[in-house]
Amino acid sequence: MGGVGKTELALQYALKYQHNYPGGLCWLPVRGADIGTQLISFGRTELGLTIPDQLEFKEKVRYCWTNWPEGKALIVLDDVVNYQEISSYLPPAQPRFKVLITSRENPEPSIKHIDLDVLSPEVGLELLRKLVGKEGIDNELNEAQALCEWLGYLPLGLQLVGGYLDLHRTLIIAKVQKRLENQKLAAKALLYPTEQGQITDQVGVAAAFELSWEDLKDCPEAQQLGCRLSLFAQAPFEWSLVENCVIETDDQQEWDKEQEALEELRDRFLVNRNLLQLTEQKTYRLHQLIREFFQTKLAQLPEADGYKQRFCQAMVAVAKEIPDTPTGDDIIAVTPAIPHLKEAATVLTDWLRDEDLINPFVGLGRFYEGQGTYDQAKPCYEQCLEITRSRLGENHLDVAASLNNLAALYCDQGRYNLAKPLCVKALEMRKQLLGENHPDVASSLNNLAALYDAQGGYDQKAEHLYKQVLEMRKQLLGEDHPDVATSLNNLANLYYNQERYDLAKPLFVQVLEMRKQLLGENYPDVANSLNNLANLYSYQGRYDQAEPLYQQALKLLKQRLGDEHPDVATSLNNLAALYHSQGRYNLAKPLYVKALEIA
Structure with a gap:
């Protein structure tokens, strides 16, 4: 039953007895939220866990439970709607994990439960006294008792009416109850029938809401x-x-x-x-x-549609602030908005403008991809493709962008057989809609080149496409543009992997200088360039030149991405490999260990 104070009781219990749980207290709101993502985020931010990015989503959840700090822990799952949906996210059946669930629904037979149908008459009166004042209630004790009974002793109804009485201190309680009676018919219209087709037992709460609503009519x-x-x-x-x-x-x-x-x-x-x-x-x-x-x-x-449109526009603005590769700080900053961004994407889709349609899905996809939770990002991109096709038609640039985003995700997962037809389709569409010479066409060509590069065995195709993209971007964007630097970097990496170091080195140097100039000294892409150049020097045995570059890159990545980011693990591993090659095993070992912990 709703309105009986389940959440408040669970909160008070958790606060009062948290000292009994040295393993920590984890509170997860369930209704309308993604419990698995919340748990993984809690593990990273609150427990300091280094969750390997290569794990599948549910494996990451299991990793959290397996590596939970020692001691008894309290896990609160608030407002559970469907027990089956949460079962796979529950901790292992170990005595140290105590799970407290609040729900309006009847629990599974195996779950020990306490029914909180209503407050006792005494507790109901005491709640009114706290809200209105002891003197005011005791002066009309019989009327107050009748009011509590009329409200069904539901805390939410008592809170609403208590707030009303506190604001209208000259009103007698009997008068307030009469007003509640007058609101009863309107209150029933607020309630949804149960599965049995009967009105729920919350008419008193709804009437209390109606009373508050009427009280606001002058505002x-x-x-x-x-x-x-x-x-x-x-x-x-x-x-x-x-x-x-x-x-x-x-x-x-x-x-x-x-x-x-x-x-x-x-x-x-x-x-x-x-x-x-x-x-x-x-x-x-x-x-x-x-x-x-x-x-x-x-x-x-009458303003409802306008309010929904404005809400969607505000959520679109949030989505646009999520970068292509969000840092740890970016993830933490945007996390509170994610449930509401989902609401715009899934519940209020019809109120998204055509030009904004893909943005909430892309923002959510980037949010999950940035944490390495690809199986969470995948449905975002799939829904995006389906919805853009349905509303905008097959031949639309946002459909091409959706194909492109899904292809990029498949590439990140190593699912090249799924990625390639999407890449090709997106390229064909963009050429048809934008012409041969357009930055978005260059991006699609670049994605196809990266696909060939990652697959291996297609070096000539990849090199040809990388060069084509480089020339297009120079022509369309100018010589000094971050996308030109990216193209140079892609080509340099290809040469490096082919052991054509004489061609790779000048490009790596050029990219490093360009990125420092265009992006600033402390940008993650600068760290990437430092690492690339250091790798080349290290492979050539020029360790004295490689070491300071590795160290600079590691310091920069820790500052910008945090100590536990996968790119930090790669940087640690690079520096450890350098020390290993030099026989400096005492320096290499702790870096290898730390890199393994992160990865």
């Missing part, structure tokens, strides 16, 4: 804000996301004024009435029932 802006908040996924959201959805001005002074007004609406009209919750992490969330009620109200607003 329609607060009503509208509540409706707009219901567009967010059933997960905590940062207030800055709300501001980006609601505030549309570019003028800084106007923005500041609207920001202040928005905060006033939030605190005075929604938080004070217990319609919106402020979390421990200073984020906000709607109770699932409140969210559903607000969504019902939203459907009745």
